Amino acid sequence: MTTDPDARLRSAIERLRQMPEPDPAARKRLNRQLRLGRSGGTSIVLSRRAALAAAALVVLCTSAVWISALTLIAGPPGAVTATTTPIQFVLVAPDAASVSLVGDFNHWDSAAMPLREGADGVWSVVVPLARGAFTYSFVVDGDEWRADPAAPAAPADFGRPSSVLYVSPESTP
Amino acid sequence: MIVDLTDAELVRRSCTGSARSFDRLVDRHYARCLRFANHQLGDRPDAEDAVQETFMRAWRGLATCTPEKFAPWLTTILINCCRTAGARRRRRGLDVPLDSVDGHRFSAPARLPEPAIENTDVGRALATLTPRLREAFLLRHIDELGYAEMSRLTGAGESALKMRVKRAEQALARALEHRHDD
Numbered sequence: 454m455t456t457d458p459d460a461r462l463r464s465a466i467e468r469l470r471q472m473p474e475p476d477p478a479a480r481k482r483l484n485r486q487l488r489l490g491r492s493g494g495t496s497i498v499l500s501r502r503a504a505l506a507a508a509a510l511v512v513l514c515t516s517a518v519w520i521s522a523l524t525l526i527a528g529p530p531g532a533v534t535a536t537t538t539p540i541q542f543v544l545v546a547p548d549a550a551s552v553s554l555v556g557d558f559n560h561w562d563s564a565a566m567p568l569r570e571g572a573d574g575v576w577s578v579v580v581p582l583a584r585g586a587f588t589y590s591f592v593v594d595g596d597e598w599r600a601d602p603a604a605p606a607a608p609a610d611f612g613r614p615s616s617v618l619y620v621s622p623e624s625t626p
Numbered sequence: 627m628i629v630d631l632t633d634a635e636l637v638r639r640s641c642t643g644s645a646r647s648f649d650r651l652v653d654r655h656y657a658r659c660l661r662f663a664n665h666q667l668g669d670r671p672d673a674e675d676a677v678q679e680t681f682m683r684a685w686r687g688l689a690t691c692t693p694e695k696f697a698p699w700l701t702t703i704l705i706n707c708c709r710t711a712g713a714r715r716r717r718r719g720l721d722v723p724l725d726s727v728d729g730h731r732f733s734a735p736a737r738l739p740e741p742a743i744e745n746t747d748v749g750r751a752l753a754t755l756t757p758r759l760r761e762a763f764l765l766r767h768i769d770e771l772g773y774a775e776m777s778r779l780t781g782a783g784e785s786a787l788k789m790r791v792k793r794a795e796q797a798l799a800r801a802l803e804h805r806h807d808d
Contacts, residue, residue: 479677490686606717
């Protein structure tokens with residue numbers, strides 16, 4: 454090395470050089486994606502974050518808390534049916550005057566699904582969605598697009614920040 | 627035995643359709659890639675995603691790789707994947723030191739964002755560096771690359787990289803000293 458870090462720095466470098474223990478689940482996911490790629494099949498790269506989001510969604514949608522929350526939060530356009538799952542969208546935006554939800558499910562119409570402001574600047578809306586993958590975003594004060602930081606980023610956001618939501622059959626309460 | 631083959635030979639075999647050969651390359655380089663991504667991004671799930679994307683891109687573009695230069699070629703892909711993932715983190719408002727998370731900077735349904743860096747003294751000190759300084763520091767001191775190779779991999783000039791490494795060392799030493807005093 455051409456540098457001469459002090460002892461503390463050298464110790465830190467030694468710690469950083471230690472190889473991490475790979476997570477078997479992550480390796481399995483990579484192997485699955487490689488197999489799909491080799492077979493020429495349609496490969497949907499499901500990241501760990503996407504998988505976590507989907508799992509969290511299942512938990513959220515099947516919990517008793519979620520069911521009771523439905524009675525407290527103003528309903529969205531459309532009704533919950535046997536084939537849809539109620540999904541709560543939340544954005545913390547204390548400085549916003551208005552927030553709306555736009556996405557595949559409402560033809561990106563910023564007037565279709567306004568969020569309601571709750572305590573501490575927490576905006577929310579509940580939307581019944583059928584199974585599938587949806588791209589969506591929040592529109593703050595009519596012109597500022599914000600992706601949902603708790604969801605995977607959309608692979609192609611058309612120049613605007615947007616997120617992806619996966620609704621699976623298992624999500625149905 | 628396939629395990630004894632060089633990277634170059636495994637690349638050649640992979641290009642002829644040997645899935646086992648590419649799997650062996652993954653086995654050989656996965657931990658090294660994960661180490662860099664984990665330190666660079668400071669977040670294990672994002673690091674695993676970046677490494678997954680790295681190997682997927684490598685598999686798709688293997689025909690463009692010079693077999694004898696597989697490791698640096700893979701590192702270039704990894705660096706680009708980490709830069710993309712880092713930009714995505716900043717867009718999500720997550721790439722900020724844990725100590726300075728501002729409630730107005732992020733939104734999340736019913737949960738806070740994950741810490742932006744591993745919860746260790748060294749990890750937190752690393753998080754104080756800018757992505758460029760962190761990248762240069764990791765390539766130099768953790769992957770133990772020379773400046774000429776770092777320059778080829780990153781596209782930055784050698785003198786600029788030397789400056790970044792020096793600044794990273796100084797900043798990291800200060801951060802570690804500060805945390806030691808705490």
